[in-house]
Amino acid sequence: MLADLRKIVSQSVVYGFGTMAPKLAGLILIPLYTKHFPLREFGIIGLLDSTAQIIIGILGLALYQGFFRWYFDKEAVAKRKSLFFTLLAVHLVIAIVSILIIWPLSGQISIILFGHNGYSYVVKVMAAASLVQMVVIMPSTLLRVQEKAGIYTVSNLLQMAVMVLFTVYFIVWGKQGVEAIYHAQLIGLVIYLLLLTKYMWKNITWNIEWKLLWEIMQFCMPLVISSIAVVLLNQADRFIIQHFGHLADVGLYTLGFRLSNTLNILLVASISFAIQPMIFKKMDDPDNKRFYSKLMTYFVLVVMFFVLGMTLFGKEIVKIFAKRPEYFEAYKVIPLLSFAILMNVMKDMALIGLQITKKTKVIAGVIVIVSIVGILLNFILVPLLHNQGAALSRFLSSALFLVLIYFYAQKAYQIPYEVNKLFMMVIVGAILYLPAEWVNEYSLLIRLTVKTGLILIYPFLLYLFGFFEEVEIRSLKGAWLKWKQPGALFQNLKRISKQGE
Numbered sequence: 367m368l369a370d371l372r373k374i375v376s377q378s379v380v381y382g383f384g385t386m387a388p389k390l391a392g393l394i395l396i397p398l399y400t401k402h403f404p405l406r407e408f409g410i411i412g413l414l415d416s417t418a419q420i421i422i423g424i425l426g427l428a429l430y431q432g433f434f435r436w437y438f439d440k441e442a443v444a445k446r447k448s449l450f451f452t453l454l455a456v457h458l459v460i461a462i463v464s465i466l467i468i469w470p471l472s473g474q475i476s477i478i479l480f481g482h483n484g485y486s487y488v489v490k491v492m493a494a495a496s497l498v499q500m501v502v503i504m505p506s507t508l509l510r511v512q513e514k515a516g517i518y519t520v521s522n523l524l525q526m527a528v529m530v531l532f533t534v535y536f537i538v539w540g541k542q543g544v545e546a547i548y549h550a551q552l553i554g555l556v557i558y559l560l561l562l563t564k565y566m567w568k569n570i571t572w573n574i575e576w577k578l579l580w581e582i583m584q585f586c587m588p589l590v591i592s593s594i595a596v597v598l599l600n601q602a603d604r605f606i607i608q609h610f611g612h613l614a615d616v617g618l619y620t621l622g623f624r625l626s627n628t629l630n631i632l633l634v635a636s637i638s639f640a641i642q643p644m645i646f647k648k649m650d651d652p653d654n655k656r657f658y659s660k661l662m663t664y665f666v667l668v669v670m671f672f673v674l675g676m677t678l679f680g681k682e683i684v685k686i687f688a689k690r691p692e693y694f695e696a697y698k699v700i701p702l703l704s705f706a707i708l709m710n711v712m713k714d715m716a717l718i719g720l721q722i723t724k725k726t727k728v729i730a731g732v733i734v735i736v737s738i739v740g741i742l743l744n745f746i747l748v749p750l751l752h753n754q755g756a757a758l759s760r761f762l763s764s765a766l767f768l769v770l771i772y773f774y775a776q777k778a779y780q781i782p783y784e785v786n787k788l789f790m791m792v793i794v795g796a797i798l799y800l801p802a803e804w805v806n807e808y809s810l811l812i813r814l815t816v817k818t819g820l821i822l823i824y825p826f827l828l829y830l831f832g833f834f835e836e837v838e839i840r841s842l843k844g845a846w847l848k849w850k851q852p853g854a855l856f857q858n859l860k861r862i863s864k865q866g867e
Contacts, residue, residue, distance in 0.1 A: 391529040391554075393575050393628055393687075395547075396621070401689040402537055403544070407615035408693075409604075410544055412620030413479055414488065415839045416601035421468075423597030426500045427538075429453050430507040432582035435721070437511045445578060447571035452579050454566070455505045461497040468493045490641060491548040498555040505562045509571060521561045529554035567829040585726060592726075592733035594616050599737040599763060603756040606744045611752060614692075619753045625683055626676055629707050633672055638714065645718060655781045662715040663784045666708070670791045673708045674824060677701040678802040678817040682810070701799060702757035705792075709764035712788060716772040719779030728774050739832035787833055794827050 399408060433453055437446060468475070473483040473491045491828065509518040529550045536546030608616050641661065651657070676683070688694060705817035720729050740763030747755030777779075798820045805816045 373679065379497045390557050391526045391533070392624060393631065394530055395533055396624065396687045397689055398534065398537060400621075400687065402691050402811070404616040405692045407544060407617070407692070408620055409608070409616030410480065410485070411547065412604050412616045412623075413608065413613075414485075414489075414492050414544065414548075415620075416604045417475075417479065417489075418492055418499075419601050421464075421493060421496040422500050422599050425464055425497070426457070426503060426593070428457060428586045428593045429582060430503050432586045433504070433507055434511060435585065436578060436582055436722075445575055447569050448573040449578050450504065451570045451572060453573045453582070454501070454570075455574065457501045458505055458581070461501050462498055464650070465494060466578050481788055485544070488543075488545045488548065491545055491552060491594065495548045495551040495555060496558070498552060502555055502558060505559070505566050508566075509562075512567075512569075512769065517562075517565060520559055524561060525554045525558040528557050585724065586728075592730040594732075595733045597735035597741045598694045599733075602741050603744050603748070603797050606741075607753060607756055615753055618693065618696045618697055621684070621688065621693055622680075622696040622753070622757070623703055625680075625687065625696070626700045626703040629669065629672055629676055629704060634669060634707065641665075642795070645721075646852040658715070658718050658781050659783050662712065665715060665785055666712055666788055666791055669708055669711050670795050671821070671824070673704045674821055676704045677799050678820060680704075680757075681806055682813065694803050697754050698711055699757040703798070704760045706757075706761040706764040708787060708792065709761070713764070713768040713771050716768065716775050718780055719775035720771070723778045725774070725778050728778070729771070732767070734768045736763055736770065739763060739766060790828065790831055790833055794824065794831070796864055798824060798827075 378803035397410065399559065403411070415614075420588055433449065472493070473486040475489045476483045476485040479485070479489075490708050506518070509515075532553050533546055536542040536549055542545065542549070560709070604616050604619060606620055645658070678863040680697040681694075684694055684700075684865060688696070717729065719727070739761055744756055745760035747759050751758060772783075802813075802817050802820060805813050
């Protein structure tokens, strides 16, 4: 098991650079946005980004999830290349048809979003970038299932560099407005596809697998419904905030969301990318349930440290990135949004049982229920608590999602997760947040001292409450001694990178 975990750590580091690259561009550019765009325009960016996610979520049909599942299916091994071509072709057709429908309606979409058609051109560029991103999902998924971490990382880093450079150029020297963001995204995505052209060509057989496509469509149809529900749940809060408030309110929430979402970009996504192929590879192993259980415990422990850091230092982080005082209040939504991410991490791990047993209809049903509840919570809490009401709605929805998924997954495929330890990590972390909130009005030195101390005592509190077992302590000490050997980490990263060559 330790060998598997060490492989996950190594691959997570490599995948981390690739996974975070395109999204990290948005984080790097926040100071530029907050300097050149007033808070109201940042709210416009938030609404456009939400609309883009809705387009991708609805039109993508969740086919990449079916590709993940069938790629390791014994019956489909000999047809992997033609299956990849089939799903890539489906995405291309959907993208072309969608652009022909959306572009003529861009003026009406602008009116719906902003009350006038002044952003119709921006809507066109945003839609084009979103649909190309939908196509990009397939070669990115192929890189993941083949564990080509080196190619994945390099291509994504180049995409990020192109996006950042063109965004800076369009805003600073081109004097463009919000459209600059989507011009740069579109250029970066096209270059990404060009970089992967040779790789895709090697993995294509020009044949449509109609039978496999039908099976995957049946598998994914409940996931399509759930994807739409998830997208609406995740993006509805910004539209509801605008309905009950102003674009400036959307701007504050968008900044808080982007900063807290760095947990997903820098940590959660990279680890998830590394472990997902391994989860399906170990489906038939005799020790798979213990592996899944320990994997969740260690995954949540790592994420909890970063959630605690983001939660405690939210005010300081906002002031580092925001270049105008009008943005500073965004820190107030970060704690709830960060803990919502933690709930989603546990939910995704609890989902394993339903994925293995192909209970996608159960997943879809749960997601629809949670989405309806989440949107209702937004309508109730946003008028009362404004941005913090939206953050609280997201946290409560994520917690409900976790509880329902865990219940049905355990019925379908029982895994002995360490629930007591998971509960302990969350409660101890939440309690440590309270003193940090009290010192937020004091000087920077006092805040940094207290908050750093709270993070440092977190593992000791877990130890006092009996979180760590003796065998775990011994194993962790042994693993640390191996990992700290000179060049050990470098050799692991080099080995993984070579797999992509």
